[in-house]
Amino acid sequence: KTPLRSHIRSDVVRMKGPHKFPTGISLMNKVALITGITGQDGSYLTELLIAKGYNVHGIVRRSSSFSTGRIDHLYRDPHDPLRQLTLHYGDLADSTSLRRILEAVQPDEIYNLAAQSHVKVSFEQAEYTGDVVATGTLRLLESVRDVVARTGKPIRYYQAGSSEMFGAAPPPQSETTPFYPRSPYAVAKVAAYWYTVNYREAYGLFACNGILFNHESERRGETFVTRKITRAVGRIKYGLQKKLYLGNLDAKRDWGFAGDYVEAMWRMLQQATPDDYVIATGEAHSVREFLEAAFARVELDWRDYVEIDPRYFRPTEVDHLLGDASKARQHLGWQPQVSFPALVARMVDHDLELARREALVRAST
Numbered sequence: 001k002t003p004l005r006s007h008i009r010s011d012v013v014r015m016k017g018p019h020k021f022p023t024g025i026s027l028m029n030k031v032a033l034i035t036g037i038t039g040q041d042g043s044y045l046t047e048l049l050i051a052k053g054y055n056v057h058g059i060v061r062r063s064s065s066f067s068t069g070r071i072d073h074l075y076r077d078p079h080d081p082l083r084q085l086t087l088h089y090g091d092l093a094d095s096t097s098l099r100r101i102l103e104a105v106q107p108d109e110i111y112n113l114a115a116q117s118h119v120k121v122s123f124e125q126a127e128y129t130g131d132v133v134a135t136g137t138l139r140l141l142e143s144v145r146d147v148v149a150r151t152g153k154p155i156r157y158y159q160a161g162s163s164e165m166f167g168a169a170p171p172p173q174s175e176t177t178p179f180y181p182r183s184p185y186a187v188a189k190v191a192a193y194w195y196t197v198n199y200r201e202a203y204g205l206f207a208c209n210g211i212l213f214n215h216e217s218e219r220r221g222e223t224f225v226t227r228k229i230t231r232a233v234g235r236i237k238y239g240l241q242k243k244l245y246l247g248n249l250d251a252k253r254d255w256g257f258a259g260d261y262v263e264a265m266w267r268m269l270q271q272a273t274p275d276d277y278v279i280a281t282g283e284a285h286s287v288r289e290f291l292e293a294a295f296a297r298v299e300l301d302w303r304d305y306v307e308i309d310p311r312y313f314r315p316t317e318v319d320h321l322l323g324d325a326s327k328a329r330q331h332l333g334w335q336p337q338v339s340f341p342a343l344v345a346r347m348v349d350h351d352l353e354l355a356r357r358e359a360l361v362r363a364s365t
């Protein structure tokens with residue numbers, strides 16, 4: 001495998017536009033720029049856009065260990081004339097890097113997925129979360145505004161909004177439900193939402209907010225509750241772990257499959273006019289129900305393994321999220337393909353296989 005990180009472009013500033021990149025792809029191909037490309041959604045969106053023939057550019061932040069595991073399978077050597085993926089170092093906390101990358105890439109579409117996306121962590125790192133999620137969005141929008149004004153080239157912008165913005169608002173929640181955020185993360189997402197609306201109205205930017213309810217997959221970060229549960233199910237089944245410590249089991253979420261949700265992001269940017277859309281399954285389940293389904297998949301009873309640890313409680317909780325995605329169904333023709341039982345099954349099956357391999361490695365050392 002090519003060590004991906006060594007090929008991240010730091011010399012992009014010397015390039016004049018996307019046509020200068022040695023991709024070999026037709027000049028007619030659309031160019032997309034994705035922030036948060038190394039995250040769960042970034043990886044699915046990159047797959048989708050590459051399949052559609054886009055040249056995809058992604059912003060990654062520097063870290064001391066590799067963060068590109070979710071997109072390594074999409075990467076090709078920079079000298080490969082057919083490659084469609086280029087990575088750039090940048091950070092939502094660093095407006096200079098954003099501006100430089102935008103100038104060089106001059107994308108047709110931008111998907112702003114980057115965030116400190118963990119709700120509980122946002123209570124511990126509130127200021128940082130606000131800086132990246134809210135002010136980071138503002139930095140990016142300001143760069144887009146300037147590049148569009150200077151070049152005259154239209155850029156379509158997608159903002160990763162969240163059902164967390166509804167917070168304490170009673171279900172079901174739709175585009176007309178007033179926001180009532182319950183965490184620093186959610187407050188920052190509300191600010192980002194309104195920045196996006198304001199740039200659309202003030203500067204005529206083609207900017208959309210996707211208000212996405214929880215979406216999961218086998219690529220979900222392991223500290224989010226669904227993946228934490230399915231990882232534990234696999235490891236418990238193979239004798240690698242004895243207990244699973246969780247917080248509030250009563251919270252209800254509208255859980256869909258991430259692969260379905262990135263399709264909705266793309267569809268929003270293909271419309272004649274920009275707008276905001278709720279994306280959800282219309283079905284809510286409690287954390288307890290997720291536990292039941294995940295452990296039942298391997299014929300275990302979750303009650304034998306789960307213990308409550310108050311450290312996972314949040315200062316303010318979001319009790320019940322249930323989305324009404326009628327507008328997306330009507331305008332985008334979007335609807336989810338993966339049901340709740342199918343989602344749980346694919347995550348558990350994936351993590352069983354991970355645990356099986358882990359057990360083999362342990363046994364052989």
Ligand code: NDP
Pocket residue numbers: 035036037038039040041042059060061063067090091092093112113114115116117118132160161162163211212213214215216221
């Ligand atoms: P992840 O946490 O998996 O990915 C977040 C991405 O943002 C990672 O690529 C991360 O990089 C990057 N990132 C974090 N901080 C910065 C920064 N300062 N500058 C540049 N990049 C940064 O999130 P998801 O893929 O699950 O979610 C994508 C977006 O959608 C997020 O904005 C999230 O808040 C939002 N969202 C997610 C939902 C869900 O259920 N998944 C629902 C609704 C909204 P690194 O890999 O280096 O950490």
Ligand code: GDR
Pocket residue numbers: 117118119120161162163164212213214215223224225226228245246247248249251252253287312313314317318
């Ligand atoms: P959420 O997802 O906060 O909805 O944000 P998370 O999986 O973290 O929590 C869901 C619910 O489960 C409860 N819970 C636990 N959560 C975690 N992480 N760990 C535990 O041990 C645990 N025990 C119980 C939580 O209290 C909560 O009620 C996700 C993120 O992807 C956001 O970025 C995104 O905006 C929203 O979904 C929509």
